Amino acid sequence: MQRLVERLLVFVGQEGCTDAEFDAMAAEVFAFQYEHGETFRRFCQRRGVTPRRVSGWRDIPAVPISGFKETTLSCMSPAECERVFMTSGTTRADVKGRNHHPTIELWDLSMRRNFAQRFMHTRERTPMLTLFPDEKELPNSSLARYLSLAARTFGTQGSRSWVSAKHGLVVDGFCDALKQAVERGESVAVLGATFSFVHLLDAMASRGLAFQLPPGSRLLDTGGYKGQARELPPDDFYDALARAFGVPRNLCINMYGMTELSSQFYDAGNAVVPSVKSGPHWIRTRVLDPLTGRERPPGERGVLAHCDLANFNSAVAILTEDMGVAVDGGFLLLGRVEGAEAKGCSLAVQEFLEAARP
Known part of the structure; x- marks a missing residue:
């Protein structure tokens, strides 16, 4: 081997x-x-x-x-x-698929190489706000590993998750972090599960909040809705992201991946949907x-x-x-x-x- x-x-x-x-x-x-x-x-x-x-x-x-x-x-x-x-077991809650990795080294390299090319482009690091629990809370989640590895490898100091498995989405703390980024004029990356963004959009709307993030900011969503209570058509979803964060739709990136694979696919933004997905x-x-x-x-x-x-x-x-x-x-x-x-x-x-x- x-x-x-x-x-x-x-x-x-x-x-x-x-x-x-x-x-x-x-x-x-x-x-x-x-x-x-x-x-x-x-x-x-x-x-x-x-x-x-x-x-x-x-x-x-x-x-x-x-x-x-x-x-x-x-x-x-x-x-x-x-x-x-x-x-996640959303289709059959009692049965979960498993993908075994004798070594995580290759999975990590696949993620880092692809992420650097498709999301970071020429940047080495950027502040990252994550909308999914850390892998320490969910050690068997490939998405938790993916987002945690992204923050460690490509995030600046202070990059962190604003969702916990125990307490859910920390809306006020997350929004405060965005306000500080706007005040500093510092571009940021917000990454998370699609349904986390939907919950965040609802919470921001209830507070009357919207941001105009600094130029160069970008968003990444992944995972779809997977039976969540509320779904949005793709055009409505990316329109809502653009309005709430002041990020153009061409910088709203979707990642398509799954537990059963060890690599991910990306698009080049969602100015038009469905967008073309491709891999490394x-x-x-x-x-x-x-x-x-x-x-x-x-x-x-x-x-x-x-x-x-x-x-x-x-x-x-x-x-x-x-x-x-x-x-x-x-x-x-x-x-x-x-x-x-x-x-x-x-x-x-x-x-x-x-x-x-x-």
């Missing part, structure tokens, strides 16, 4: 890769998972796929994302893993027909499947339950699957569970 991790650290750390280099690295990760992941191997065998038959990333069977809830997908013993990230050179995306597994051409709706080389211990390729369309530069995220696509995903899950049984 250590040799593979070292090779992946170099791969993620380089400036880019060719298609051939990505295919070769994907085949190497697949061979490792095929050898050491019993459940994954049986699934691949059922599909008639072995390392000898994989010449590139598109040949790797995508594990349905629900498989992370139904079985343990880990090449290493869970007891030997440094971190285990768990899903170590992750690739296909849009599939879940009934046939065939890739749909650009412009046609399908289910998103991601091949994330940083996800070396569980499943390098996963079939999500998110709808999307392939476009120039990336893909459009269109929400959760429904109708025929949802039925297709259910069948894919059933096939995986049948293959997973000894």
